[in-house]
Amino acid sequence: MEELERLKRSKTLTVILDENFSPVGRMRLFSQGVRPNNRLVRYEEAVGDKGCLTCGNCVDACPVVREKERFEFRSNRRTSMSLENIVEDECRRCYRCVRACPQVTPGVKEYATGFRRAEKFIHASLATLIFTLMGTGIFLYHYKMHIPELHAGIYGVVHNLAGILLIVLPVVYYLIDKNHFRRLIDGAWEKPLGTGEWFRQLKAFLRHPFRDALPAWTEFNPYHKFWIRYLCCALPLLALTGIGNFFGEAALGKSLYGACSVLHSLIALCTDLLILLHLYFKLLRFLCRNIGDMFRNWRSRGDFHYPFLYARKEVASAQGGHEQPSH
Ligand code: SF4
Ligand code: SF4
Structure with missing residues (x-):
């Protein structure tokens, strides 16, 4: 010890x-x-x-x-x-x-x-806040006129509260884990994005998701860097335009308030789309590949679960040199 x-x-x-x-x-x-x-x-x-x-x-x-x-x-x-x-x-x-x-x-x-507890906490908090903002923002933008005023007020308060917490989150991250905060910022900004090879691999994967290899998935790959850089720019802009929206047309004047509203909606829309892409990278692509593996196994062997752990050749040689169907 x-x-x-x-x-x-x-x-x-x-x-x-x-x-x-x-x-x-x-x-x-x-x-x-x-x-x-x-x-x-x-x-x-x-x-x-x-x-x-x-x-x-x-x-x-x-x-x-x-x-x-x-x-x-x-x-x-x-x-x-x-x-x-x-x-x-x-x-x-x-x-x-x-x-x-x-x-x-x-x-x-x-x-x-x-070792990474603080990083994970910040990531989970960021995801929760972004999904809260996404849900309440979309609802207020499209359905504010159709729901009771009290409900709209509650959604508005939740939206504003989540926005404030989102702005405070990087400061919290810095305070509870300076080293990983610096590591994240340095890793995202220290080199150019380097998207060429990564985009080529991504296109090949999207064309044949069950066959081609995934894009290189090193930490601070071009997508990861872009996402962090985007958040570094988008969050302050969302905060500023959100504050503008909060004070309203009476305080800002018609043109400034209009500009704030349009910019806020545009950045929010881009963030929502990137979140969907993020979900695809984190979850859906694994689902696609698993379905592909299951389908291939079903075609070649008649079941979905085999082989997952050892190479087919080794299993085949253990069975006398031939791959045997398991049923
Ligand atoms: S990714 Fe693999 S090598 Fe790296 S820490 Fe996890 S289990 Fe270990
Ligand atoms: S093979 Fe076993 S003993 Fe060797 S590093 Fe991996 S887990 Fe440890």
Whole structure:
């Protein structure tokens, strides 16, 4: 435990966990390794061995492997080194590999698990606020005239409150987790967007969502950068125009109020469309690929659930060199 505290203070763990490379091999080295209570028969000879057990738990747990290898894991690629080779710089910092590894000690696992808690809280809050603004904004814009005044007033208050919280959110993020706030801003703004190759891959994927590989999904990929940059520009503009709308025509004059309303609606519309795109990237594309995998399995084998874990060739050779239908 003292060792862990020393590591935390030295920021070594922070640096490793914030990189886009698989952390499990290095987390293993900070752990105690096989201990007497790991029930080895001759445990006295193995105390402190921090080597990889080739159990493959980290490979099975990793979402990037599942996506890149299309559910076809190979039994000879079940080490932390294989994981690093497959994941390359596309690690999503989910730390499932660290949690799944029997060689990583509980203290390190706990530290890794809580490492991004503030980031996740801010992300969940941002999503909740944007969806609240989206719902109440659309409702007020289209149906304000058709609902009782009291209801419209309540929606208006919720909308304004969510808007204020949205403006305050970056400040909260900075206060509770300066390092990750800076990391996000630096990562989004430090380099050009670099959209060329990414758009080519995206177009290929959209044309054949069940066949072509997904666009490179490294952190701070062009879409990710664009989304953060967009939010950095759109949120202040939404706030300013929202304040203008709040004070109304009497205070601002007809032309300024009109400009505020139009700009506010336009930015809100763009944000809503980008949210839909975001949902597609986060959820729908996985659904598309899963349906594609299920369909292919059904055509080739007559069921939907097989094979998900090991390569067909290996299963086939285990069955005598031929792929057998499972029914
Ligand atoms: S399980 Fe998560 S943290 Fe580990 S390599 Fe895969 S994406 Fe990275
Ligand atoms: S989970 Fe297993 S394969 Fe992965 S690093 Fe730990 S011991 Fe090695």
